[in-house]
Amino acid sequence: MAPKYKDGDVVASFSGKWISWTHTVVAYMAFLGALIVGIALHYRKIVQNEHYGYPQEWFPSVSATIGDRYPERSVFQVFIAITSGPRFALVAMWYMMTRRTTTHKNSSLPKFITGVGLFRTLTCGGWTYVTSTDDHDWHDIFMISYLVATLPWTLGCLALSPPNPQAIKYRRAFAGAFFGTLVPLIYFFIQHKVHRVPGAYTIYAFFEWSLVLLDVAFDAVTVMDFESFEVVIRDVKGVSRGTGKTHADFVLEQEKNREVAEVFNQSFSWPMALDTVAGVYNGFIFWSTLTSLGVTIWYFPLWYMGISGYEALVMSTISPFFLGIAPFRRFIIKNLRATHLITLVGLLSYLIKSPVYRLFAVSFGVFTGCLAWTATFYAERSQPHRLEARITSFSLGLLASSIAKFAFQTNNPIWPIMHGPNGGWNKLGIFLGVLAILRSTRSTASNGADLLAPGSRKGSPVAAAFGISGLLFALHSLLSDSSTMILWVWEGYPVRGPLSVPHGTYTFVAMGAGIVLGLFAPALARSWTMFGIGAVGAAVLTCFHNWFGYYGALALTVYLMAACPVIISSGIRHSPGLTFGLGFFFYNVLVLAHVWVVAYAFVPGGPLMREHTDWVMTATMLCIGAGIFSAQTSAASPANQKARVKPANPNARRQRSYYLYALLVLELLGASVAYLRFPSYNYKPHHGDSKAITAGIWTIHFSLDNDMWSSERRMRDVLAELELDVVGLLESDLQRIIMGNRDTTQYLAEELGMYVDYGPGPNKHTWGAALLSKFPIVNSTHHLLPSPVGELAPAIHATLDAYGALVDVFVFHSGQDEDPEDRRLQTEYLSRLMAASPRPAILLSYLVTKPKQGNYNTYVGAASGMRDIDPSDWDRWCEYILYKGLRRTGYARVSRDSITDTEIQVGKFVVGQPEGTDDLIDEADVPADLRFPDLFKGNGVRGHRYHVFNQPRYFA
Template sequence: MSAVAEKRAKPGTVIASASGKWVSYAHSVFAGYAFLSALVVGMALHFQKIVRNEYYGYPDEWFPSVSAAIGDRYPERSIFQLFIAVTAGPRFALVFLTYLLYNKPGHWGPRAHVGVGLLRTFTCGGWVYITSTDDHDWHDIFMIAYLLLTLPWTIGGILLSREGTKSLKYRKIFGISFFLMIIPLVYFFIQHKVNHIPGAYTIYAFFEWSLIFFDVAYDSVTALDFKAFEIRVVDMNGITNGSASSSSSTSKKHLKVKDNGLLTGFSFGTFFNFAIDVYNSFIFWSVLTSLGLLIWYFPLWYMGISGYEVTLLSTLGTFLLGIPFLTRLFGKFPQLAQLGTVLGVAAYLVPGPSDRLLTVSAACIFASISLAIQIYNVTAIPFLGLSKATAFSIGFIVSVLAKFSFYANNPIWPIMNDSNGGWNKTGTVLGVLAALLTSRPQKGSGAAVPPSQQGTFFFSACGLAGLFYSMHSLLSDSSTMIYWVWDGYPLTGPLPVPYGGVTILAMTAGVYLGVTAKKTAGSWPAFTVASVGAYFLYAFDGWVGYAGALVLATYLLAIVPILLESASIHAPGRTFGVGFLLYDLLVLGHVWVVAYAFVPGGPLLRERTDLLVTASMVLIGLGVYGARKVPASGSTAVFAPRSEKKTSIGFYKVRSMAVVFLTIVSMLTVTIAWRRTDKEAPKPYHPEEKLMTVGIWTIHFGLDNDMWASEVRMRDAIKELELDVVGLLESDTQRIIMGNRDITQQIAEDLGMYVDFGPGPNRHTWGAALLSKFPILNSTHHLLPSPVGELAPAIHATLDVYGEKVDVVVFHSGQEEDVEDRRLQTAGVSEIMASSSNPTILLSYLVTKPLEGNYNTYVSEYTGMADIDPSDWDRWCEYILYKGIKRVAYARVSRGTITDTEIQTGKFVVAVDATSSNTQIPEENVPEGLRYPALFRGEGVRGHRYHVFDEPRYYA
């Protein structure tokens, strides 16, 4: 026998304990993972098989039913059954704890309810383990029985819940939602089964999956009740060797904790709620950034003020919160405003441009209200404001990441749809679910700080205006600030890919600093450094300017918690109302600096982006000043004492969420940047003939006649025309009013082309871009003289064309009304062409008639340039001129519905004998490799066809 007796636990010792809420968490996680994993694996491995039904397959049907996803194929069926089996334990425990929660002596209701719960669990096993493939009839019998038993289970739970509890409210929401979904479920099942409507089964599937969601969500509400329970394992006879667990209840909320790493305080419940806030922020920014883009469509077609510009003021809907009733209504039911915001995502379903804009405008009203309500009084609970602000920042970054992944277009914008890469359906469905799950846990109707200590709301409003404007104008696309510092080839600075990813990583660093070093971020030295960064961004090109951009990006995201929490202690109507009013004025200025020739009072802000940058930083400074005036202690403190952060579970929860989400965002960013960078070098279409096919196209900012993004159709037209070099005019969309987009990215990457974006957005032009299959050796950006009218951009690039240097000039002249401007611009471009000793091609928008006026300056002995076809009298804007290179063909291709201007294109051969003749020859005398594609003859394709001459022209 051992000399030392083995230590045993004393009889009655608690050796393990856990909060009852973990039963609910385990049930929700395992059940949710079982269904979700089966869906993901099935979609990945057997997509077309599981979406097929007895009548239709892909593409008519494109989403699987629950039965198809969980029961038709291996391995998804096995994965589902494995995790649903694991769910059984928590399921029976949940039913038992529910009985304990509701049980009252002498009452039969709880007993009947627990009986229904047990029977419902067994029927669940029936339809889970007898799949529709195994035995369709028994699968349906168990499924119908399960649905019928759900009725007394749900109603019983609602009747037995205590009045006034949060769990009762959510049981009503999820229970009612469950049964409401059955109505359209049955309707679309009939449409599929009886009427054989294509696609009906896919819609049916969405409602079927919603039943699963609401079913699991209903049972997950028990976590709110079970947190009052503690499950203990007690050694009654002292038979165990382990040490006793703490006698204190694990279900109690400890205010002080020890920092045990970056994931201290992490929980799946917190993760879920935080994810909802992140997605709601993503929806907010997606809707807000789409508003200006839709507005822009109308002045394009009106060529001036259209009247629709007034919808820019939709964000002033927050002034409605000055009505106490509405503040109480949206405060009690925040889901209403968030659901209204989702209208902006679902607006893609509205076909007419004006109706679509008005739908998004209404959504922006709700978006501004939803944000104000979600932020109002968040400091009533310590670190809740930090959580909301951090989720708001991450949601913004997610919107930027989505654009980085989808070539500078947000996939849920209402200019997107199935045909051009949109994910609108997914965005809408997830948006509705997140809206229904939106909560506002803070209590009280006013700030806890005495009014005398709150300071003026105006400073907070200024901070919001400067912050939102700066984020929107500079950071809402990862390439915007890169184009601010872009100065052409050879490269002296960053490219949008991969350095757009670096911009996103800088923003993630800012979010982390805003969580862990908020006091430092809100200091005057930090503001000073950020102001210097803003100056560098404005004043310098290349790497120096980009360094300033990264500093500014980091700072703007770091101060989000400071400015939002400062605003939260004031009445939301006036604070956010004035904030969005000032933001709208900055947005108008952002338009005025480039559109000065088309708006009243425009010359006052002509090319004064410096004033807007200064104004936004001053407003942010006022916001910081207001935040620093809030008392440094108490529940509404913007800057929590360091000692409080060190011991608060609230702080560690926020930090853990920031670490998890920022890590995910960073990993996705690096992956997307690598994927988009890993491309083959561009190759011309016909190297064997040394052919160079060029084109010029005024693309109207990438919005087609019906207000859809047109990059995909533009790409297809350029590819099918086999253009090696193309100039794009009216191409600078790096502004709020144009969506902060980059039209060139998808075209260039999909077709394998080098890009020169041309003069950047801080150069105040409508844009000129060059895409080339040939390497760009050098490029210079020009702003031609424009004393009165709009600025005229030009790119002078030298290309390596089959070993020969060829100059290409892309140029957009000013408007017709400013005669002197056009004369000066003509002289400037003529000097550029005359100075070139290389073969030269001009791809241009000249605003002149052939053989008249300024035309004779462009085509002259001084420039040495010749017209690609002097006999083409039907031109006014677009022209192709050339010298020192052999022209072999010319064609005009109709615009389709993409824009209001055709594509003009020419074919040139790099040859020793560069002489060209205007003598036309029949196509059959032209070598096959030099001919234009036959695809565009006759009716053409997608509205593009050879027109004016109805066929290409070839020359000897």
């Protein structure tokens, strides 16, 4: 009989460890029960994936086991439902055990971790009961939310853990194994999904099951903690009390010199967390505004086909020069909040319809943004920990901007070229920007007075200015989009290097590693050794391709982010008007130089910079080297150059911890986006039964429409409605500052379900050529055709697997009309290339010639072996479709509306049939699968219609 107490009768009592045991056993039964039932009843079906089945794949994944079939799905759902009770009890008991400990008595951390635990429990129910077959998107959202919440839950439990050495040992082991397993898990998933390696999914499945076992095992360690708990059921309510020390106390007693322990020792503060978020978002606003300037300027030389005069607004960034005037500097510092708020004019410009006035508003926003951030750095220079916070916000703002572009397929959703119809989030972004600025600009260390930075002021201000210019240019040109450097090293199919998705997350990880290195090892970041590593990385990126070239890019990324606090804090020791004003001026010189390497035919003195990206990269690293020289000579003391510098006070340590939390959140966000964006590669042509290929060519004018809006969505709609299986895109390389560092092909490929070859990368100095295909790209080769005088002519030679037959597709953009010798040499080169192909072939091209005149007779005829899709079409100058070895059944010309300045030309072909004749036939005699859509007849849709002939043409 249970004993009685004066405050009520004890009905039953048991050790708290049985809550943990019940949770562990039932959770394992849910997963292992489903595995046993699935193997017993549907073994071959659950090991089958989209590429292989048994015997290549012989072990099922977790998702295939628990979500695809009855009754194993029901076994899992029943036991996981039973698990929910012990799970909620476990989270509650963890909170009761940790909330009253000495260190966290007045902290919000136990409540926060409890909230995370409840959130994980609910999202677990989400991906359990909404399976991938029910709703793939929501299943993924719940699953990713669960995985993202695992990190704060794990770290929080480690921080709050009582000083039980054995429990701490197991928690660390299980947590380390869990996160370590993610690396091979992702690797083998990519091997399966991208490279289609037989058996890779089976290995992936083992790591996936390991994650499940380790996740449950981590929570099972609470058995050791709850042994001291007794669950008593009485007829009145009681409250458990505890006074044990936490893991943080234990770590601090044993490892007092470790900064991680110092971070754990801090109680959670919502005000400091909000300050961190606000600071980072303010940095995001700056980078969003700065990166929008180039693309709004670029609109004008596009339509003027030369220098327009608006290019002078690139100098909007040199506003820090005015901070050299002492009264003006004091005025700006006293009114930093207002100055930052005025920066939002650049983003509000999306409300302005006129491209000219929108550009003026953007340039004004950039002008005030550069002024505001320079003044902010200068105002904090007397307090190193406050200056560190501002620089970290600035760096994390760049990371946030790059992740936002990653999430929106390389368009920043708050840019002024975005608005509601094309996917912009302008209103929300600006609203949050106002809140962030109001929060992050409440105070500075200086109220306008010129307070000196601690330590020596030695060092050259001019050298510091060069350092700022090189750093800002490298950050902007290489790291403002995660796909930029990946496309530098892209060489075509088969894939031999990184892909923009998912490997863009590697760039984010490298950026995060650089930020941490700059915070915790400034002496190393300032060293010539680290500069040498960065310089070697830059050289490898510039000179090599595929994975090796990308490894250089990652090394350079780590160095650039680590150098941010070193170079900025060095530059702010001098007059900001000199260092930052001159720095932004030299930055603009580098911006123009890296445009001139490809735009040499349109600018004065352009031939001197022709194809010299290597010169630009060398100049960038030399500028950064000058900044490092100044930083070393202006270091506070020789000791600081050798020692690892720690924050000087507890508030500084706490502040640093919150920025690390923000970094972790951003990294997890980037990884989650990569998972959601991972391509399915399950693409099918529109009319597979007829073995038809609908191919098109379009010059997309750098994805800016006539009204300066980003045009990807409108392009997607018309390409989908035309039912294109293969499309060549020209003027498609947007990976430069002046074009916004974008990649339209990512959006189109994902939305249309197509493979993509970007073509010659941004370091190949062309205006771009890209190929999208519903058919697998077996092989692709990139060519730069002879161009002794004019602009480089890019070409892609791709071999597609079309209905089991190999078909070659050429995408080509010839040189300008002003350079006839270039065009003659290019014609001969491409004609030999096409003639050498023994396979059926299609040319999707921009030839700059009149039908049946001049170079046309080399492109079409014996020299190339190619036929014109419609020899009777005399009204062409630029775009042409040629073919051989296929039956050509139809041809159409479709108006562009206001998307670009060039029409869409489309051809229909049938694989495996002879070429046919040039005789025209009526549409009624054409099988339905081989007809063009009726949607574009007459007035068409949204300004797109069949024009010139006013209807498609069909051939016998």
